[in-house]
Amino acid sequence: MGATAVTSDITADMARNADGDDVKVRASNVIKTYPGKDGLVTALKGVSVEIPQGEMAVLLGPSGCGKTTLLRSIAGLERPEGGEISVSGRTVYSSDHKVYLPPERRAVSMVFQSYALWPHMTVAQNIGYPLACRKVAKAQIAERVQQMMDAVHLGKYGHRYPNQLSGGQQQRVALARAIIADADVILFDEPLSNVDARVREEIRKQIIALQAEFNFAGIYVTHDQVEAGAIATKLIVMNHGEIAQVGRPQELYDNPVSRYVASFMGTTTEVSGTATSIDGMVALDTAVGRVIGKPTSAIVDGDRAVGVFRPEWGHVVHEHPGADHNVWPCVVKLKSFMGAHMEVVVELRTSSGAPVEATVAAPRGSGLREGQCYYLHVPSADLCVLPEGEQ
Amino acid sequence: MSSATTLIVERLGSRRSAHRWVTLLLIAVGFLVLYPVVRMLWRSFVVDGAFSLSAFGQLFEARGFSSMLADTAIYVIGTVIVATLMGGFLAWAMERTDARINAIAGVLPVIPILVPAIGLIFGYLVLFSPESGYANILLRWLLSLETTSGPISIANFPALIFVTAVSFAPMAYMIVSASLRNADPALEEASRVNGASRWRTFWRVTLPTSRTAILSSALMIAILSVGAFTFPLFIGTPANITTASVFVYRGFSSWPPQQDVAIALAVLLTIVVQIAVLAQLRAARAANRAVIAGKRSSASALQPLGPWRWVVRGFIAFYMTAVLLPLLALITASLLPYRGATVSFDNFSLDNYRSVLSDATSREALINSFSFGAIAAVLAMLIAAVLIYAATVRQRSRGIDLVLYVPAAIPNTALAAAFIVAFAGPPFNLYGTAALLILAYITAFLPQASASATAAVSQLNKELVEASYVSAASPLRTARRIIAPQLLPGLFAGWVIVFFLGVNEVTISVLLAGLDTPVVGQVAVEFFESGRVPHVTAMAVLTFIASLVVVALAYKTVSRAAATSR
Numbered sequence: 001m002g003a004t005a006v007t008s009d010i011t012a013d014m015a016r017n018a019d020g021d022d023v024k025v026r027a028s029n030v031i032k033t034y035p036g037k038d039g040l041v042t043a044l045k046g047v048s049v050e051i052p053q054g055e056m057a058v059l060l061g062p063s064g065c066g067k068t069t070l071l072r073s074i075a076g077l078e079r080p081e082g083g084e085i086s087v088s089g090r091t092v093y094s095s096d097h098k099v100y101l102p103p104e105r106r107a108v109s110m111v112f113q114s115y116a117l118w119p120h121m122t123v124a125q126n127i128g129y130p131l132a133c134r135k136v137a138k139a140q141i142a143e144r145v146q147q148m149m150d151a152v153h154l155g156k157y158g159h160r161y162p163n164q165l166s167g168g169q170q171q172r173v174a175l176a177r178a179i180i181a182d183a184d185v186i187l188f189d190e191p192l193s194n195v196d197a198r199v200r201e202e203i204r205k206q207i208i209a210l211q212a213e214f215n216f217a218g219i220y221v222t223h224d225q226v227e228a229g230a231i232a233t234k235l236i237v238m239n240h241g242e243i244a245q246v247g248r249p250q251e252l253y254d255n256p257v258s259r260y261v262a263s264f265m266g267t268t269t270e271v272s273g274t275a276t277s278i279d280g281m282v283a284l285d286t287a288v289g290r291v292i293g294k295p296t297s298a299i300v301d302g303d304r305a306v307g308v309f310r311p312e313w314g315h316v317v318h319e320h321p322g323a324d325h326n327v328w329p330c331v332v333k334l335k336s337f338m339g340a341h342m343e344v345v346v347e348l349r350t351s352s353g354a355p356v357e358a359t360v361a362a363p364r365g366s367g368l369r370e371g372q373c374y375y376l377h378v379p380s381a382d383l384c385v386l387p388e389g390e391q
Numbered sequence: 392m393s394s395a396t397t398l399i400v401e402r403l404g405s406r407r408s409a410h411r412w413v414t415l416l417l418i419a420v421g422f423l424v425l426y427p428v429v430r431m432l433w434r435s436f437v438v439d440g441a442f443s444l445s446a447f448g449q450l451f452e453a454r455g456f457s458s459m460l461a462d463t464a465i466y467v468i469g470t471v472i473v474a475t476l477m478g479g480f481l482a483w484a485m486e487r488t489d490a491r492i493n494a495i496a497g498v499l500p501v502i503p504i505l506v507p508a509i510g511l512i513f514g515y516l517v518l519f520s521p522e523s524g525y526a527n528i529l530l531r532w533l534l535s536l537e538t539t540s541g542p543i544s545i546a547n548f549p550a551l552i553f554v555t556a557v558s559f560a561p562m563a564y565m566i567v568s569a570s571l572r573n574a575d576p577a578l579e580e581a582s583r584v585n586g587a588s589r590w591r592t593f594w595r596v597t598l599p600t601s602r603t604a605i606l607s608s609a610l611m612i613a614i615l616s617v618g619a620f621t622f623p624l625f626i627g628t629p630a631n632i633t634t635a636s637v638f639v640y641r642g643f644s645s646w647p648p649q650q651d652v653a654i655a656l657a658v659l660l661t662i663v664v665q666i667a668v669l670a671q672l673r674a675a676r677a678a679n680r681a682v683i684a685g686k687r688s689s690a691s692a693l694q695p696l697g698p699w700r701w702v703v704r705g706f707i708a709f710y711m712t713a714v715l716l717p718l719l720a721l722i723t724a725s726l727l728p729y730r731g732a733t734v735s736f737d738n739f740s741l742d743n744y745r746s747v748l749s750d751a752t753s754r755e756a757l758i759n760s761f762s763f764g765a766i767a768a769v770l771a772m773l774i775a776a777v778l779i780y781a782a783t784v785r786q787r788s789r790g791i792d793l794v795l796y797v798p799a800a801i802p803n804t805a806l807a808a809a810f811i812v813a814f815a816g817p818p819f820n821l822y823g824t825a826a827l828l829i830l831a832y833i834t835a836f837l838p839q840a841s842a843s844a845t846a847a848v849s850q851l852n853k854e855l856v857e858a859s860y861v862s863a864a865s866p867l868r869t870a871r872r873i874i875a876p877q878l879l880p881g882l883f884a885g886w887v888i889v890f891f892l893g894v895n896e897v898t899i900s901v902l903l904a905g906l907d908t909p910v911v912g913q914v915a916v917e918f919f920e921s922g923r924v925p926h927v928t929a930m931a932v933l934t935f936i937a938s939l940v941v942v943a944l945a946y947k948t949v950s951r952a953a954a955t956s957r
Contacts, residue, residue: 177858
């Protein structure tokens with residue numbers, strides 16, 4: 001890998017940023033229920049997504065949020081009860097028109113969590129299978145398989161059986177098999193959850209590079225927020241069978257529209273209070289006094305709302321920073337070394353007596369001591385005000 | 392599993408024709424399994440169109456009925472106690488003590504299949520025959536006895552029970568060791584930490600936690616010994632012991648025939664075994680419930696026994712000797728020209744084999760047994776695989792399970808009697824035909840075939856099938872290229888088991904094989920009754936070796952297939 005990996009990373013980024021408006025997967029209002037212990041469980045409550053060519057859409061959420069069900073419905077491995085799904089402009093499922101195409105007629109490929117390599121076939125046979133199913137001539141299959149194996153650095157392993165490969169190598173065979181048929185859409189079902197951290201990063205880069213080369217539309221399911229941020233051009237956070245928010249990873253991180261998305265995307269500190277709007281900003285009356293922040297979704301005056309900030313948005317300083325809001329005296333309770341920075345837990349004094357704790361990132365060498373008093377400042381342009389709702 | 396299989400159903404199964412074929416097969420197999428039993432019940436309970444118990448009155452008044460009842464009771468109770476103790480003790484020694492010998496722990500479960508009853512029995516007959524038995528000769532020499540016979544005879548109850556128990560003990564071993572493996576050894580460690588001695592721990596913790604498993608295995612052995620035929624026939628006959636299944640056989644084979652009495656007894660046996668089977672199912676269910684959830688401790692379950700270790704190992708060695716020594720004796724005897732010939736190289740010859748192979752009947756019997764066994768095994772596995780696959784796919788399995796597992800609750804003697812009643816006469820007229828034998832083998836071994844097929848089908852990996860579909864493979868290609876290669880090794884292993892059981896079958900063969908279709912089990916009985924023991928030993932060894940060759944080939948294929956699967 002080494003240097004080539006870096007350059008292919010850059011080209012991948014360029015390809016990924018080029019907006020194709022050619023929609024490859026369109027799901028609208030997809031509904032899916034399962035028989036559960038007590039009655040039906042709704043796994044998808046009318047979900048709609050659009051994924052253009054060259055885009056990598058990541059479905060992110062905790063287990064049971066419906067992300068895998070949506071992926072499998074697109075593949076044709078599950079049959080929804082309602083809605084419509086089209087792949088490359090062709091309707092593959094429609095409840096209204098009674099259309100259901102089986103998976104083998106949908107022109108999608110899929111990478112499975114368990115790799116799903118056929119144990120009785122060699123690496124070359126595994127990779128060539130999708131071509132054989134599409135009635136490609138033998139000589140051509142052999143040539144394409146060799147190209148594909150070279151592309152995933154498995155050139156010499158064609159005659160091995162899957163059980164003779166390492167986990168990372170097996171995953172690359174699974175990747176090659178998914179990509180070789182040149183499908184418009186490739187589905188990834190938590191493909192990296194079974195390999196160790198180092199291999200995971202390497203294969204993630206390889207997926208990005210392969211997407212740049214083959215320009216497919218990707219849908220990628222994961223519950224790992226870091227992995228999602230690294231690979232997504234479009235991040236779709238799901239919650240209980242519904243889409244919570246869609247956007248670029250940075251948008252979802254900086255401007256979450258709900259406490260659910262905010263906390264799923266990373267560590268947060270929350271202070272709750274009553275909202276009043278001023279000049280496009282929202283002021284909250286909280287136990288630590290007045291908190292001013294930006295609303296990322298509609299907030300009604302007088303409602304309960306929550307001010308949310310991430311560790312790196314707050315600054316713990318020795319002197320009062322001079323700002324007239326969002327500055328609170330605080331005591332450092334705990335410092336933890338996190339590598340690039342220190343994570344500091346501070347306690348804010350409150351009017352009600354019950355202290356509020358906040359987690360803040362501080363640069364190393366800022367000279368903070370546990371038990372000492374400082375000021376915490378969170379600029380109002382960073383702090384998000386979100387509806388209280390359910391978390 | 393389920394969603395993948397549902398998917399396959401939707402594609403393959405929902406096609407009308409496939410559905411209809413499965414239903415037809417189920418009806419055909421249901422007929423094969425249930426019709427003979429129903430006919431047999433009908434014949435013994437209905438006389439001239441009216442319900443009657445006269446057949447049973449006749450049975451109770453039959454000569455030797457009460458002594459048969461006593462013999463059966465002694466035999467069953469004795470075998471249950473000895474076999475359960477043997478198997479249970481082996482299980483405890485292997486799973487819970489440092490007397491464990493890994494190689495033997497692997498071999499024990501396959502002994503019932505690998506060591507056919509007939510080989511074991513004739514091995515013991517050769518070892519302990521009063522005058523010429525090798526063990527007896529050795530003992531006389533060691534103890535400087537002046538007699539020409541004895542000191543040990545196996546023509547008695549203790550020997551009959553012991554030999555049967557040696558053969559059945561692995562059943563108890565499998566059930567009890569599975570339960571011990573499931574129970575967390577931390578239970579015992581907790582007892583030790585709390586101050587209980589090793590023996591107190593054994594009595595108060597180990598034994599109670601495996602109580603249901605012990606009960607379940609005792610009932611299992613009761614079912615097996617009620618139906619056991621080979622042991623009481625060969626060992627019991629010289630000792631004037633007649634158990635129920637031998638009584639049924641005599642009813643059919645002796646002159647004047649007493650078919651009605653034999654059939655009535657077969658019905659009675661079936662009913663008694665039903666009760667035991669129901670009890671066994673309950674016990675087995677309770678044994679499954681007793682599995683303790685939670686994280687298992689990683690500590691070794693093997694308790695050090697100190698000097699006792701060698702005592703326990705001694706017992707393990709004794710058991711293995713009790714299995715293997717007779718086989719060695721059998722091979723030796725098959726090389727000697729007549730019973731009692733001195734064991735020396737000069738006397739060794741292949742004469743017995745030559746005469747077995749040149750004798751038309753025994754040669755034909757060998758060929759028949761191997762081909763009938765192979766055909767029955769193929770058909771049984773095919774039936775079991777199709778029906779069990781259909782059951783998983785439709786998620787409706789009651790009817791299928793019933794049909795496949797009912798034969799396990801019918802003693803083979805009774806099954807053979809039922810087949811005679813149902814198929815021997817018009818309209819089928821199958822008596823003495825190869826078809827009747829093969830059908831009976833299929834029926835008798837359906838439960839074993841089904842167990843193997845269930846294991847194979849449950850190992851079918853859902854994602855491997857889905858991966859084929861998303862690779863654009865048609866259902867047919869998926870079935871051929873992905874599903875079949877995954878199922879085959881498991882089905883093949885099942886084939887080996889059924890083949891082995893069929894080749895070595897005695898009980899059914901002796902009642903159903905006619906003059907034109909001799910098979911090994913039946914010819915062995917004939918030779919034995921006409922005193923041609925060396926020929927039986929040669930035939931047993933030939934069967935054993937030929938089966939081993941088949942198994943070795945099978946094992947090679949299966950392990951090669953297994954090597955390529957993770």
